[in-house]
Amino acid sequence: MKAEIIAVGTELLLGQIANTNAQFLSRKLAEIGVSVYFHSVVGDNAKRLDETIKLAASRSDLVIFSGGLGPTQDDLTKETVAAHLGRSLMTDELAMQRITAFFEQRGIVMTENNRKQALVIDGSTVFANDHGMAPGMGYTKDGVTYVLLPGPPSELYPMVDRYVMPFLMDLLPGKQVFHSRVLCFFGIGESALEERLLDLIESQSNPTIAPYAKEFEVTLRITARAQTVEEAERLIVPVEAEIRSRLGQYVYATGETSLHQVLVESLKDRQETIAFAESCTGGTLASLVTSIAGSSAVFPGSIVCYSNQAKHDLLDIPQEVLDAEGAVSEKTAKLLAENVRAKLHTTHGVSVTGVAGPDSAEGKPVGLVYIGVASEGYPTVVKQLQLSGRRQAIIGRTAKTALFHALQRLKER
Amino acid sequence: MKAEIIAVGTELLLGQIANTNAQFLSRKLAEIGVSVYFHSVVGDNAKRLDETIKLAASRSDLVIFSGGLGPTQDDLTKETVAAHLGRSLMTDELAMQRITAFFEQRGIVMTENNRKQALVIDGSTVFANDHGMAPGMGYTKDGVTYVLLPGPPSELYPMVDRYVMPFLMDLLPGKQVFHSRVLCFFGIGESALEERLLDLIESQSNPTIAPYAKEFEVTLRITARAQTVEEAERLIVPVEAEIRSRLGQYVYATGETSLHQVLVESLKDRQETIAFAESCTGGTLASLVTSIAGSSAVFPGSIVCYSNQAKHDLLDIPQEVLDAEGAVSEKTAKLLAENVRAKLHTTHGVSVTGVAGPDSAEGKPVGLVYIGVASEGYPTVVKQLQLSGRRQAIIGRTAKTALFHALQRLKER
Numbered sequence: 001m002k003a004e005i006i007a008v009g010t011e012l013l014l015g016q017i018a019n020t021n022a023q024f025l026s027r028k029l030a031e032i033g034v035s036v037y038f039h040s041v042v043g044d045n046a047k048r049l050d051e052t053i054k055l056a057a058s059r060s061d062l063v064i065f066s067g068g069l070g071p072t073q074d075d076l077t078k079e080t081v082a083a084h085l086g087r088s089l090m091t092d093e094l095a096m097q098r099i100t101a102f103f104e105q106r107g108i109v110m111t112e113n114n115r116k117q118a119l120v121i122d123g124s125t126v127f128a129n130d131h132g133m134a135p136g137m138g139y140t141k142d143g144v145t146y147v148l149l150p151g152p153p154s155e156l157y158p159m160v161d162r163y164v165m166p167f168l169m170d171l172l173p174g175k176q177v178f179h180s181r182v183l184c185f186f187g188i189g190e191s192a193l194e195e196r197l198l199d200l201i202e203s204q205s206n207p208t209i210a211p212y213a214k215e216f217e218v219t220l221r222i223t224a225r226a227q228t229v230e231e232a233e234r235l236i237v238p239v240e241a242e243i244r245s246r247l248g249q250y251v252y253a254t255g256e257t258s259l260h261q262v263l264v265e266s267l268k269d270r271q272e273t274i275a276f277a278e279s280c281t282g283g284t285l286a287s288l289v290t291s292i293a294g295s296s297a298v299f300p301g302s303i304v305c306y307s308n309q310a311k312h313d314l315l316d317i318p319q320e321v322l323d324a325e326g327a328v329s330e331k332t333a334k335l336l337a338e339n340v341r342a343k344l345h346t347t348h349g350v351s352v353t354g355v356a357g358p359d360s361a362e363g364k365p366v367g368l369v370y371i372g373v374a375s376e377g378y379p380t381v382v383k384q385l386q387l388s389g390r391r392q393a394i395i396g397r398t399a400k401t402a403l404f405h406a407l408q409r410l411k412e413r
Numbered sequence: 414m415k416a417e418i419i420a421v422g423t424e425l426l427l428g429q430i431a432n433t434n435a436q437f438l439s440r441k442l443a444e445i446g447v448s449v450y451f452h453s454v455v456g457d458n459a460k461r462l463d464e465t466i467k468l469a470a471s472r473s474d475l476v477i478f479s480g481g482l483g484p485t486q487d488d489l490t491k492e493t494v495a496a497h498l499g500r501s502l503m504t505d506e507l508a509m510q511r512i513t514a515f516f517e518q519r520g521i522v523m524t525e526n527n528r529k530q531a532l533v534i535d536g537s538t539v540f541a542n543d544h545g546m547a548p549g550m551g552y553t554k555d556g557v558t559y560v561l562l563p564g565p566p567s568e569l570y571p572m573v574d575r576y577v578m579p580f581l582m583d584l585l586p587g588k589q590v591f592h593s594r595v596l597c598f599f600g601i602g603e604s605a606l607e608e609r610l611l612d613l614i615e616s617q618s619n620p621t622i623a624p625y626a627k628e629f630e631v632t633l634r635i636t637a638r639a640q641t642v643e644e645a646e647r648l649i650v651p652v653e654a655e656i657r658s659r660l661g662q663y664v665y666a667t668g669e670t671s672l673h674q675v676l677v678e679s680l681k682d683r684q685e686t687i688a689f690a691e692s693c694t695g696g697t698l699a700s701l702v703t704s705i706a707g708s709s710a711v712f713p714g715s716i717v718c719y720s721n722q723a724k725h726d727l728l729d730i731p732q733e734v735l736d737a738e739g740a741v742s743e744k745t746a747k748l749l750a751e752n753v754r755a756k757l758h759t760t761h762g763v764s765v766t767g768v769a770g771p772d773s774a775e776g777k778p779v780g781l782v783y784i785g786v787a788s789e790g791y792p793t794v795v796k797q798l799q800l801s802g803r804r805q806a807i808i809g810r811t812a813k814t815a816l817f818h819a820l821q822r823l824k825e826r
Binding site for chain 2: 012013014015016017018019020022023024025026027028029030035036038039040041042043048052055056102210212276278281282283284285286287289290291293295299300301302303304305306307309310313314341344345356357358359391392395
């Protein structure tokens with residue numbers, strides 16, 4: 001099946017937003033083995049939209065539209081597609097009820113143009129909009145399936161996951177299920193990972209293996225198609241085992257998660273706590289951990305000790321250590337980790353001190369970083385890193401590395 | 414002039430990356446008054462790319478390509494465009510020198526396929542790649558200008574700013590200059606701002622007024638075209654004055670900047686310092702400020718006091734205050750700001766305490782936040798906010814609001 005994605009909206013052509021819907025839809029289609037051959041963006045203009053529809057219908061089996069389903073005059077996707085199909089528009093009662101209820105609940109008078117949002121192509125499969133007003137729809141004619149979706153990602157993403165994917169799966173031959181497992185990696189780059197798995201990635205078509213780079217992390221999605229979830233799972237097992245046998249030391253979790261989320265959950269499971277003494281990461285570790293709901297159970301607080309004075313005043317680093325070895329040193333990292341743990345009465349204390357740049361400090365090079373991990377009943381360990389890149393990359397990579405080492409400590413204990 | 418943008422790369426069609434180059438190029442073209450009518454994405458496939466080029470040439474005056482200039486077999490943009498134009502490829506000597514030097518400096522043997530990167534369309538204007546290997550190029554035939562650019566944003570953005578914009582400006586009738594001023598707003602949403610300026614936005618064509626939403630901030634770009642920069646400036650002045658007369662209280666800076674950058678720069682100018690006591694923002698304020706190079710001159714450190722125990726132990730909040738008024742209270746915010754200032758010996762102390770959610774705390778609703786600002790020789794002020802949204806939005810908006818209030822204090826003093 002050959003697919004293409006058409007985003008409709010002048011705001012995209014003005015560069016006010018990026019076409020992230022096309023990215024999302026492409027990933028979803030790749031997961032179920034549908035090849036996407038083109039993306040297009042066209043403005044809120046009936047003539048150019050109609051030309052784009054005609055071209056798409058001539059070369060693709062599946063055409064997915066995003067945007068242009070709203071209440072204003074500018075919104076003309078369904079009108080233009082309906083005209084192309086020779087169908088009329090009719091009111092979808094369920095959508096109309098939801099729109100009316102929306103305005104009633106907020107005590108606002110509904111303007112007449114909002115009725116337009118409940119119109120759908122006559123005879124189409126309607127996808128309810130659980131997070132907004134305009135429903136989506138799917139319609140097949142002459143071997144081409146047209147899917148129309150609302151533009152806001154907060155409406156489109158859940159509609160695709162809940163209603164559109166099952167609709168598309170029904171179009172595929174053999175009524176197969178698609179089942180995925182995600183592995184989370186840290187400490188290996190996307191290209192290095194791909195290189196180590198290239199033979200698998202290239203030879204495998206079921207399951208498929210697709211790496212994605214996240215911020216200083218990499219995830220790998222293994223997707224199998226089969227008659228049942230159980231059968232798909234059986235196809236995934238040996239591939240996952242082979243990947244783990246090659247790169248197991250970099251795998252820190254299974255599923256869509258992140259280092260900070262796994263750290264918070266692991267600490268919760270063990271009823272342990274953690275505190276940070278952050279110099280060069282300047283609060284990044286604390287803000288990552290507190291971005292997770294429920295982190296208060298494992299994280300009482302931390303100290304950002306940017307200046308030497310703060311390291312001395314707030315974390316008792318002796319002036320002699322700062323003078324003799326410097327703030328960026330193994331000794332300082334060790335004491336920071338141990339002292340922050342003592343001051344905040346936690347199971348673990350993690351410290352970071354380093355040179356984020358752009359200038360070197362204490363005669364030490366940009367990218368030199370020490371990470372200390374102190375834990376109850378365990379000798380304190382200090383790791384030395386030499387990172388490259390710009391300030392923000394050094395800060396981000398250091399923070400993730402510190403979370404990874406904290407997680408390793410949890411596994412060792 | 415009608416333009417379209419063609420991105421070439423299978424990684425876009427697989428959803429591995431978003432087409433941010435098209436967004437960047439669209440904004441740049443909008444600023445110089447060039448209308449973009451289409452974006453397309455096509456994979457690394459010569460036949461489909463050729464079809465896309467032919468369609469673009471039939472309907473646009475300017476076709477900008479990104480991607481497909483690299484060393485591998487998959488990279489075929491310039492080969493395909495050259496064939497469409499009936500031109501051959503030739504080696505650009507400057508590019509070849511740079512590529513050779515790149516490998517020599519790193520002591521790596523250059524593989525033969527890297528020579529391909531120095532090839533350009535015979536007779537084209539060559540744009541040097543100051544941040545990578547493959548140069549860009551521009552070529553005009555039969556009234557259509559083709560611009561080919563490398564795919565990585567780190568190479569494309571600076572090439573566009575330095576070489577492509579002047580090249581495009583030369584194509585425009587009347588040799589006009591485009592000159593912009595950016596105003597930075599905080600405390601007003603994009604749609605509210607647009608509503609308050611709608612008459613100006615809709616009636617103005619020179620200068621144009623374009624709002625862009627950033628994270629919890631809005632910027633407004635005023636762009637004028639004229640024969641000279643001075644003349645453009647004269648067109649901008651009355652429009653800026655009108656905007657400021659309506660919304661001046663929300664304007665915190667001029668130029669491409671951010672609240673945390675302006676705060677760091679303002680503190681530096683005044684030789685003042687700041688510290689934070691963060692509860693619900695959990696280190697976000699500190700990490701924003703330390704993301705700015707040179708922040709160590711104004712920021713010695715801060716304390717993340719997530720638990721009540723930490724508020725008591727590290728920042729001397731009396732147990733009676735925590736028991737009677739709670740951690741999320743005006744009194745606690747006031748003491749946190751004053752005490753963190755005292756502990757870190759800074760000119761200013763800023764505190765945040767609130768309920769980020771998803772659950773309420775101390776019987777207080779999600780989104781209730783207190784921000785304290787304590788300064789040398791100035792009465793401490795506490796602001797109360799009631800925010801809506803999810804956890805991350807509440808944290809982000811609270812942090813930006815605290816930075817805004819700190820900045821206001823600097824202006825008052």
